[in-house]
Amino acid sequence: MSDDVILRMENMVKTFPGVVANAGINLEVRRGEIHCLLGENGAGKTVLMSTLYGLYHADAGSIIYKGQPVQIRSPKDAIRQRIGMVHQHFMLVPTLTVAENLILGQYRYWQRLSQMERAKAEIRRLGEEFGLRIDPDAVVGRLSVGEQQRVEILKALYHGIDLLILDEPTAVLTPQETSQLLGFLRELADKGLTIIFITHKLEEVMQVSDRVTVLRDGKDVATLNTAETSPRELARLMVGRDVLMEMPERQGEPGEVVLAVQDLCVENERGLRVVDGVSFEVREREIVGIAGVAGNGQSELALALAGLMPIHSGEVRLNGQVLREWTPRQVSQLGLAHVPEDRHGMAIILPFSVSNNFVIHSFGDEPFSRHGFLNFSRIREYAQRLVREYDVRLVSVDDPISSLSGGNQQKVVVARELNREPRLLLVNQPTRGIDIGATEFVRQRILAQRDRGSAVLLISTELEEIFHLSDRILVMYEGKIVGEVPPDRSLLDKIGLMMAGHRAEA
Amino acid sequence: MSDSRSDILALAEERKALSVEAPASGLRRRWQVLLWSTLGPIAAILAAFVVSGLMLLVAGFDPLFAFATLLRGAFGDLRVISEVLLQATPLMLIGVGLAVAFRSNIWNIGAEGQFYAGAVLSTIAGIYLGMLPAVVLVPLVLVLGFVGGALWGVLAGWFKVRFGASEIVTTIMLNYVAIIGTGYLVTGPMIEQAGTYPQTAKVAEAARLYRFLPPTRLHIGFLLALVFAVIVYVLLFKTSTGYAIRAAGHNQTAARYAGIDVERTVLLAMGISGGAAGLAGAIQVSGLTFRLYQQISPGYGFTGIAVALLAGNHPLGVILSALLFGALRSGSEVMQISAKIPSVLVFVVQGLVILSVVSYGVYQMKLFGRLRVAKEG
Incomplete structure (x- = not known):
């Protein structure tokens, strides 16, 4: 068996001041397999792989690569050992072409011209071989996110590697791009490349990997053959307890119409019509999911409803009231609570304390302010109550919210918005970038809010989430609603086609 | 946005997320903040003295003697100290105001013009309303000074809100309007009776601020500046208005x-910061010069920027940094006279001190940004 093993990491320990990120992890990866590294945020996946790639130095432990103990002190060492890594955030120069990015920093300037031709030829060859066509002369900045990621992988392959590490590669991709990527990785593995795939998504593990190692709290809890495990078992190993995979049924029938949108059009700053004649209704006790590939007008639809983007034409009624010039304050007075898509950019103020972030809408109202003066003890009490209720993990509500993990930040946002007892809850990408425990929690709270009688409009690019939560699904494509479907998993293919622009047949 | 960020940042975020569990981090962070925010500026000032000492040496002066006279000029006796406090007064008011603007992420470079606007309005009141009793006139003069500066500031704010005009550009342009406008007033319509110098008549006795430490010129304007700093501190950190200003500034x-x-x-932040500069102008006229003339501000509005930045835009910190700049100004005047250092070199010394503390501030923001935010409410 040991011939098979390309990489063995033994008893890896890495601590940061006050934190043990890796507490003695063992990992064994076989040649030519796709090996998933599964774990919640903060389980130590990225730290472990960054150690392998030479970005961190382990406090203890040994790395045996291709049968030899190795010391990897920098990414340069890693590349020399034929190890490549594709990071979550791309390392490409957007103004250069694909080929230029590939040879960047590699050769003396008199070699570049000849290398450029070689690079172009290599890109074409790889394109032929794996069916991933990329124009070597295309400017990287003009490529889609999925294409840019392919360039990153190409860059690694171009250096000549035997082991490829991918850090949450699907976090930025559409469902279509994801399935393309997974197919492509499978082909690479079949040709003999070893792939380590960091993820916290169970479906991806089941879909793509040969084996999976689950990390929890800086330790490896299990290594399993994917064929012999189930999402439920993986979820339990990852979280350390049973996870509710199926959501409860809705209690009661939808009630009155809360939100009625008629022929809504929204134009962006460049005058492009990004929401184009959209009509739909959301009733009490109902979750309407809007599915679609990112960038098809869902974000602008949400912003327009929340009063953060001007409505160009059409009519929006919230609680029966028609408003043309919405301000966020007016909208929220009519009972809208909004969990925005852009957590850091919009939902929270990073340098502010956790407790101040809890009162972002209501800091000026009683009891948080009296006669214009903030009442800190009231604000703190309120924050502490919600922190307990929503199980936000933190040291103190007086710490800046930037010190919380993404999942806990999102819990703060969700707690704040749900606690406003909204008539309409607008949630956009509520679980993006947060771990499975927090995801489950957030989703249950959204369902509970529906059962308390709120109307919920859910926007998500994750089909799995849409199916999980929605009572009705609308599909958006290029600013239009191209069809409505019930949340029936047998219709997955149909929705996939609609998301790609095929109209639903009547 | 996310794809341009380096993975190192992502790693740092992961580290940060992990470090939440560390119980000691809060206390340690507080200590680090305290250490760096006190030792840092001191080290920066010392570094500036070393460099400027070398320059004095090269230019053929005795740097130790020069710095000794500078210190004597700043802290030598009561009179000298009172002059430092007088120098610090306008800087303190302007710095506190700018701290509000900078905290709301508005780059008000127009404190100089706002200072003039306030000085003009209060001088008019001080001269032409001289028949009023002091209890009415003094507050009126101060309020008008604040209003003048505030209007000048709000104008730039309105340009920004209404037309999206960069406040950096508009406030600088409004500086010229205010300074040249003052020049017109003191050489034309408001020139004193004798008409020999380009200056106005003196303001009425009843418009002048009480000097509480004779024989020094120290007046209650200094105490007003201290009170003002505390009021603005409370406004920024204890009220809902301050919450809104800081929230809008951060994000x-x-x-x-x-x-x-x-x-x-x-508009509010521009009003407060302009008003503070205008109040400084009013206090300068009613407390010290008793009249308006062309060069009434030797660049207080610009030095005020450094004062605010050095203080990390904290109103209470501004008190200290304004005193430092006041001491520097006073001391270097004495250095120029007693140690016979040419004024050009005096400016070099001053400039180096300001440059090093300001660049320290920027460096600190970059390096300890995360530590500093720990102080934020």
Whole structure:
């Protein structure tokens, strides 16, 4: 068996001041397999792989690569050992072409011209071989996110590697791009490349990997053959307890119409019509999911409803009231609570304390302010109550919210918005970038809010989430609603086609 | 946005997320903040003295003697100290005002013009309303000074809100309007009776600030500046208005989302910071010069920027940094006279001190940004 093993990491320990990120992890990866590294945020996946790639130095432990103990002190060492890594955030120069990015920093300037031709030829060859066509002369900045990621992988392959590490590669991709990527990785593995795939998504593990190692709290809890495990078992190993995979049924029938949108059009700053004649209704006790590939007008639809983007034409009624010039304050007075898509950019103020972030809408109202003066003890009490209720993990509500993990930040946002007892809850990408425990929690709270009688409009690019939560699904494509479907998993293919622009047949 | 960020940042975020569990981090962070925010500026000032000492040496002066006279000029006796406090007064007011603007992410470079605007309005009142009793006239003069500066500031704020004009450009342009406008007034319509110098008549006795430490010139304007700093501190950190200003400064999008009227906070911040500069102008006229003339401000509005930045835009910190700049100004005047250092070199010394503390401030923001935010409410 040991011939098979390309990489063995033994008893890896890495601590940061006050934190043990890796507490003695063992990992064994076989040649030519796709090996998933599964774990919640903060389980130590990225730290472990960054150690392998030479970005961190382990406090203890040994790395045996291709049968030899190795010391990897920098990414340069890693590349020399034929190890490549594709990071979550791309390392490409957007103004250069694909080929230029590939040879960047590699050769003396008199070699570049000849290398450029070689690079172009290599890109074409790889394109032929794996069916991933990329124009070597295309400017990287003009490529889609999925294409840019392919360039990153190409860059690694171009250096000549035997082991490829991918850090949450699907976090930025559409469902279509994801399935393309997974197919492509499978082909690479079949040709003999070893792939380590960091993820916290169970479906991806089941879909793509040969084996999976689950990390929890800086330790490896299990290594399993994917064929012999189930999402439920993986979820339990990852979280350390049973996870509710199926959501409860809705209690009661939808009630009155809360939100009625008629022929809504929204134009962006460049005058492009990004929401184009959209009509739909959301009733009490109902979750309407809007599915679609990112960038098809869902974000602008949400912003327009929340009063953060001007409505160009059409009519929006919230609680029966028609408003043309919405301000966020007016909208929220009519009972809208909004969990925005852009957590850091919009939902929270990073340098502010956790407790101040809890009162972002209501800091000026009683009891948080009296006669214009903030009442800190009231604000703190309120924050502490919600922190307990929503199980936000933190040291103190007086710490800046930037010190919380993404999942806990999102819990703060969700707690704040749900606690406003909204008539309409607008949630956009509520679980993006947060771990499975927090995801489950957030989703249950959204369902509970529906059962308390709120109307919920859910926007998500994750089909799995849409199916999980929605009572009705609308599909958006290029600013239009191209069809409505019930949340029936047998219709997955149909929705996939609609998301790609095929109209639903009547 | 996310794809341009390096993975190192992502790693740092992961580290940060992990470090939440560390119980000691809060206390340690507090200590680090305290250490760096006190030792840092001191080290920066010392470094500036070393460099400028070398320059004095090269130019053929005795740097130790020069610095000794500088210190004597700043802290030598009561009179000298009172002069330092007088120098610090306008800087303190302007610095406190700018701290508000900078905290709301507005780059008000127009404190100089706002200072002149306030000085003009209060001088008019001080001269032409001389028949009023002091209890009425003194507050009136101060209020008009504040109003003059505030209007000048709000004008730039309005340009920004209404037309999206960069406040950096408009406030600088308004500086010229105010300074040249003052020049016109003191050489034309408001020139004193004798008409020999380009200056106005003296303001009425009843418009002058009480000097509480004779024979020094120290007046209650200094105490007003201290009170003003405390008031602004309370406003920024203890009131809902301050919450809105700081929220809009940190993250305008989030502020809009939260229902904060961001346009209003821009106007408000410009009003407060302009008003503070205008008040400084009024106090300068009614407490010290008793009249308006062309060069009434030797660049207080610009030095005020450094004062605010050095203080990390904290109103109470501004008190200390204004005193430092006041001491520097006073001391270097004495250095120029007693140690016979040419004024050009004196400016070099001053400039180096300011440069090093300001660049320290920027460096600190970059390096300890995360530590500093720990202080934020």
